Amino acid sequence: MELSPSTWRILGLSVTAGYIGLGTFAITQPVLAAQGFGIYPESTPPPSTNRAFKTDKDEHASAVTTSMLLLGARDLTIGLALASFDYQENPRAMGTLILSSFVLCGVDVHEIWKLRGPAWGCAFAVGASIWMAIGYGMIQ
Numbered sequence: 317m318e319l320s321p322s323t324w325r326i327l328g329l330s331v332t333a334g335y336i337g338l339g340t341f342a343i344t345q346p347v348l349a350a351q352g353f354g355i356y357p358e359s360t361p362p363p364s365t366n367r368a369f370k371t372d373k374d375e376h377a378s379a380v381t382t383s384m385l386l387l388g389a390r391d392l393t394i395g396l397a398l399a400s401f402d403y404q405e406n407p408r409a410m411g412t413l414i415l416s417s418f419v420l421c422g423v424d425v426h427e428i429w430k431l432r433g434p435a436w437g438c439a440f441a442v443g444a445s446i447w448m449a450i451g452y453g454m455i456q
Contacts, residue, residue: 319453325402327450328410332398334447339392346384347377353424354431355380390420411454418448 319327342349350356394417401409421444429437 321407324407324450324454328398328407328414328454329402331414331447331450332395332402332410335391335395335398337395339388339390339395342384342388342391344388346381346388349384349388350380353428354436355383394420407454411451411456414447414451414454418444418451421447 394413398410398413401407401413425437425440425444428440
């Protein structure tokens, strides 16, 4: 069954919304986002910037928070680029960007599989596969 260009556009916009949502979530709720990956910081990062007073738990919490902020920025950037391509009415560029993010999704799935097990890993793999199918459909 052949899908119309407007259907592919809506599917591409769903990926766009997903990236923007995931990025915003990771930036605004880094500890909760880390738990989605199976990383559980035992505390929240302390407000103190003096390294002499930080414990290993504090360092771990800071590293987790920083990592989630970086992942959030990555996802938000991809989502905004996809929105820009849609605004320019360039579905092939959207599809190319979605397909190129397969490497990122693959690493995310691998880490989630390792940390949370096959059930969560499979769920994320299915989601990534759907996004890749949408990307492929958009470049056709």
